[in-house]
Amino acid sequence: YEQLAKSLDHVSDGPGEDVCACCTGYPKEWGIRHAGLSWEAYVIFREATSSSCSTNAHEYELRAPLPKSLVSGGSLDKSWDELRRQVAAVLHASPDTVEHFFVSPKQDLLIALTDDGIAVLTTNGSEIASVLKVEKFQSPCIPVMEQWATGWYVGAWEETVGKERSASVPPKPTP
Secondary structure, eight states: OHHHHHHTTTOOSSTTOOOOOOEEEEEEEEEEEEETTEEEEEEEEEEOSSTTSOOEEEEEEEOOOOOTTTSOOBOOSSOHHHHHHHHHHHHTOOGGGEEEEEEOTTSOEEEEEESSEEEEEEEETTEEEEEEEEEEOSSOOOOOOOOOOOTTHHHHHHHHHHTSOOOOOOOOOOO
């Protein structure tokens, strides 16, 4: 954070421009977001302390490892694009509607968030084996955390999930 803040401290829009030293950052204005197959930390810097500056905000990814206690999911041996195409094919959807993936620590489940719902799939190695459940959202959602049942929570989780009806692969839409 300090390195990014220092590099933005005397920003100029180009040659001959007055340097107003107006880019400021706030250590509390940061967050974590899901990107591709992983989580990243980011920080926001704002320009607005001088009347000669326009009010802008710039987001920067903080290149720092996040602790496993915060991002405990697993991963599959596939690229983001490959996985996105495979999930889209199974769900009979366009790849650009698949926005986020979450892989269980045991790598046996894959949660896919689309622009209008969620799908829970089983995996076999790095391949999708079956679709367990598909649910539509009432409005678009953005993931804010990832937490998997581990240890003694697994029994309660399996009991709860066992009561759910299994879903089948959605029918392919007719043209």
